Amino acid sequence: MSQIEPSNAFAALGLEPAIVMALNELHFVEPSEIQRLMIPPALTGVDVIGQARTGTGKTAAFGLPILQRLDLAHPLQALIVTPTRELAIQVEAEMVRFARHKAARMIVVYGGQKIQHQTKLLERNPHIVVGTPGRILDLNQRGSLPLANMKFVVFDEVDRMFDIGFRDDVRKILALCKGPRQTIFVSATINDDIERMVQQHMINPQRIFTAKADESLTNPEAVQYVVGVQPWDKLRALRLLIQQEQPTLAIIFCRTKRSVDKVSHGLRERGINASAIHGDLLQNQRERVMRGFRTGKINVLVATDLASRGIDVHEISHVINYDVPEDPEAYVHRVGRTARMGATGKAFTFVSLGQAQLQTEIEKMINHLLEEYRIPGFTPSMEPSKRPGAMPHGATDSLSSPQHAAADTSAAPSAAAQADGYAPTSFTSAESAAARRPITGRFPTRRRR
Numbered sequence: 156m157s158q159i160e161p162s163n164a165f166a167a168l169g170l171e172p173a174i175v176m177a178l179n180e181l182h183f184v185e186p187s188e189i190q191r192l193m194i195p196p197a198l199t200g201v202d203v204i205g206q207a208r209t210g211t212g213k214t215a216a217f218g219l220p221i222l223q224r225l226d227l228a229h230p231l232q233a234l235i236v237t238p239t240r241e242l243a244i245q246v247e248a249e250m251v252r253f254a255r256h257k258a259a260r261m262i263v264v265y266g267g268q269k270i271q272h273q274t275k276l277l278e279r280n281p282h283i284v285v286g287t288p289g290r291i292l293d294l295n296q297r298g299s300l301p302l303a304n305m306k307f308v309v310f311d312e313v314d315r316m317f318d319i320g321f322r323d324d325v326r327k328i329l330a331l332c333k334g335p336r337q338t339i340f341v342s343a344t345i346n347d348d349i350e351r352m353v354q355q356h357m358i359n360p361q362r363i364f365t366a367k368a369d370e371s372l373t374n375p376e377a378v379q380y381v382v383g384v385q386p387w388d389k390l391r392a393l394r395l396l397i398q399q400e401q402p403t404l405a406i407i408f409c410r411t412k413r414s415v416d417k418v419s420h421g422l423r424e425r426g427i428n429a430s431a432i433h434g435d436l437l438q439n440q441r442e443r444v445m446r447g448f449r450t451g452k453i454n455v456l457v458a459t460d461l462a463s464r465g466i467d468v469h470e471i472s473h474v475i476n477y478d479v480p481e482d483p484e485a486y487v488h489r490v491g492r493t494a495r496m497g498a499t500g501k502a503f504t505f506v507s508l509g510q511a512q513l514q515t516e517i518e519k520m521i522n523h524l525l526e527e528y529r530i531p532g533f534t535p536s537m538e539p540s541k542r543p544g545a546m547p548h549g550a551t552d553s554l555s556s557p558q559h560a561a562a563d564t565s566a567a568p569s570a571a572a573q574a575d576g577y578a579p580t581s582f583t584s585a586e587s588a589a590a591r592r593p594i595t596g597r598f599p600t601r602r603r604r
């Protein structure tokens with residue numbers, strides 16, 4: 156009896172044997188939704204806009220068709236632009252894995268590394284260049300990276316690119332890629348801004364949506380909680396939460412670099428294996444921290460939003476928004492770091508007085524009410540300036556504006572007042588009772604339909 160070959164779901168999408176073989180070796184068995192929907196049209200060469208949640212396999216969705224359609228006789232054919240260095244490094248690494256049975260050459264270019272080194276790499280005539288916008292333009296201006304003959308141009312995480320101010324660079328890069336080309340945009344969210352860019356720079360694009368309007372935009376596998384906690388209590392609450400949850404790997408998101416440094420220091424003080432990552436670190440320091448996190452030497456990464464993209468580490472069990480994101484799209488990206496590719500995860504968002512509106516915006520965006528979570532055994536403490544013996548206008552001025560209270564939370568209490576045994580007041584004062592409703596999210600939320 157003849158043996159029946161198991162059907163290969165990737166071959167059925169139109170992918171060639173050299174790529175299918177690599178995917179088999181990488182143990183990719185089933186295409187993810189974005190791969191199933193995006194690979195066939197992308198293989199025909201049409202422009203594509205793909206909306207996909209983070210961690211859903213979008214790199215393969217745009218990368219495999221490009222790999223297949225490259226003409227290996229010509230260098231500098233594909234440009235993949237990412238908003239952050241980390242994502243650029245990751246995308247290139249992933250493409251190298253996919254290309255193991257092809258003779259395609261690729262390099263990654265990004266700021267913070269010697270430009271001469273990257274110029275040398277470009278002299279080797281790679282087929283694919285992955286990079287961040289600023290460095291791509293810099294290399295182009297120096298004449299090392301001509302863009303006019305690029306046949307494939309991908310902008311990954313376009314929404315994020317716009318968020319962090321790369322809109323003009325995106326426009327410039329698209330204008331420089333003037334030859335006939337296939338343009339692919341990938342984004343977790345598609346807003347009017349992106350639509351305008353699409354209209355100007357794409358030809359009859361095929362639209363692929365994987366996050367349906369009535370579905371949560373974040374990974375459904377991530378359980379999402381909101382924790383009502385005042386700014387001066389946040390570090391204490393965080394330590395307790397980490398001790399109770401015992402995350403395998405956790406990312407704590409803060410709004411500012413200063414807050415990142417303080418929180419990571421405050422965790423290490425209590426023996427929690429935490430490291431900070433933000434834009435002020437040198438590139439090699441960032442890479443060292445990321446390596447430590449990937450290999451599990453560091454359990455807790457404390458990061459700014461800049462680091463929220465491109466962290467592709469599978470076992471992230473917890474995402475904690477120490478500072479509630481001011482932009483609801485940032486929430487989607489932060490929470491997208493956990494529960495990747497079918498794994499489970501938990502997301503906790505700390506919300507203080509006066510931040511109810513930010514919570515509402517998030518809930519509208521994800522079309523889901525965040526579940527309230529009370530940290531067992533956690534007792535809120537009195538505002539430091541109101542404690543007996545406190546100076547009338549104490550060192551807690553950062554708390555006077557609740558909207559911005561999140562910016563510098565760990566700085567508020569003195570070490571003594573911060574001690575976990577400080578006699579607490581629960582939220583029972585008139586002020587707190589009035590404020591409780593907004594904190595906990597029990598208010599009508601307009602649902603997006």
Ligand code: AMP
Pocket residue numbers: 182183184185186187190209210211212213214215249467495496
């Ligand atoms: P991405 O969204 O491209 O960052 O991919 C997330 C992770 O999922 C990466 O580590 C990929 O290697 C992995 N991955 C992507 N597609 C598949 C698949 N079809 N099967 C198994 N793993 C995948």
